Every structure is written in C-alpha cells, then in structure tokens.
Amino acid sequence: MAAKKKRRLVIRTVILTVMTAAVIYTLYANFTKESRSKVSAGDRAPDFVLEDLNGDKHQLSSYKGKGVFLNFWGTWCKPCEREMPYMNNQYKEFKDQGVEILAVNVGEPEFLINKFVEKHGLDFPILKDKNKDIMNMYGVFNLPATLLVNPQGEVIKVEEGELTEQKIREMMESIKPAKGS
Incomplete structure (x- = not known):
C-alpha cells in the first residue's frame, strides 16, 4: 500500500x-514575442530570396526603386482569401506605376497554393516560404500581415488583419514612386 x-x-x-x-x-x-526581432515601420526591410510558383527567384532588394506590398498569407486563412481578389485588382492598376505585390505563402505544399491561385486567378508573384524562415525573420505572427516597403527599401507600415479594397488602394498609392524617380 x-x-x-x-x-x-x-x-x-x-x-x-x-x-x-x-x-x-x-x-x-x-x-x-513583441520584442523578438519584429520588423516595424522605420526599419530597413530585411532582404530575402524566395522562389515563386514558376521556379523564378525573387530578391526583395532587386525591387529597389519600386514600392513593394509584401503580404504574408495562407490558403486556410479566410481573411487572406477574401483580400486576395482585391489585391489582384489593385495589382493590375498599380503594376505599371512602380508598385509590386509579393505575396508570401507560409509553409504550405505547392499543390495547395496552385489550387488557390487558379481558383482566384491571381496575377501577382506568389512566393513560397516553405519553412516560414522569412515569416519569422519579419516577426509575423498573425495572418494576413502586410508590410509596405517604400522605393528606398524602408518599411513604412505594418498592418495585421484583413484589408478592404479601398485600404489596399490607399496603401499602394502611399508606396508609389514619385514621378521622375
């Protein structure tokens, strides 16, 4: 006992x-978690290289001179899914004005990403962050998360949560390079 x-x-x-x-x-x-290397407005955007769905490499620093709408997302994320068509509409309008969208999928299999892209007819580059290294480097914890990078490579805004089409338009307008730049 x-x-x-x-x-x-x-x-x-x-x-x-x-x-x-x-x-x-x-x-x-x-x-x-807030103090662990979270990128915020005023910081230089950490450089990275990721592959898109076609196998092409995209290096953030190669977009210097353009505004970059850097979006972290997942196929399972309903707010991400709702904002993607808005992003696509604005991409079509702003891509010839010096603004680029880089949509970073975090850790999902390529076949899921491809199905999602086909379903929504997305035209902007979809980058694969297979091991969530870039997500962690930027200190992103919640999806969707969007960082605005100005033409000089500085983060000017960090926005977590779902965006409306009007908000996306305003954000893209804010990172559009000045004429003659």
Whole structure:
C-alpha cells in the first residue's frame, strides 16, 4: 500500500512539474514575442530570396526603386482569401506605376497554393516560404500581415488583419514612386 502511494506521489509530482514548465514557457513566449526581432515601420526591410510558383527567384532588394506590398498569407486563412481578389485588382492598376505585390505563402505544399491561385486567378508573384524562415525573420505572427516597403527599401507600415479594397488602394498609392524617380 505504501509503495502505491509513493508511486502516485512521484507521478503527480512529475505531472505538476511538466505542467508548471509548460505554463512558464507559454507566459515567456507571449510576453517576449513583441520584442523578438519584429520588423516595424522605420526599419530597413530585411532582404530575402524566395522562389515563386514558376521556379523564378525573387530578391526583395532587386525591387529597389519600386514600392513593394509584401503580404504574408495562407490558403486556410479566410481573411487572406477574401483580400486576395482585391489585391489582384489593385495589382493590375498599380503594376505599371512602380508598385509590386509579393505575396508570401507560409509553409504550405505547392499543390495547395496552385489550387488557390487558379481558383482566384491571381496575377501577382506568389512566393513560397516553405519553412516560414522569412515569416519569422519579419516577426509575423498573425495572418494576413502586410508590410509596405517604400522605393528606398524602408518599411513604412505594418498592418495585421484583413484589408478592404479601398485600404489596399490607399496603401499602394502611399508606396508609389514619385514621378521622375
């Protein structure tokens, strides 16, 4: 009988220790996530190279002189899905005015991304962040997330959450290069 009680006490102690460690880690992760290298307005946009669905490489710094609407998204994200047609409409209007959209899919299989792109008839580059390295580099935690990068390569705005078409239009207008630049 005493051995059973002792074993139960050891098991309970182990479970309590594991649960306490999990709570401490969760609290630490939540309280420090804002301070962990989150890119914000005024920062230089960290450079990266990602492949699109055609196998072409896109390096952010190669878009210097253009405004970049950098969007992080997933096929499972309903707000992402709702804003994509708006982004596509505005891309058609602004692409000849020096504004580029780079839509970074975070960690999904290529066949899912292709189905999504075909379903919505998207024309802008869809980049694959297979291991979420770029998402983590930019400190993106919630999807959708959009960063506006001006023609000089500086982040001027970070917006989390779903965007309306009017908001996307205003954002693209704000990063359009000045005439004669």
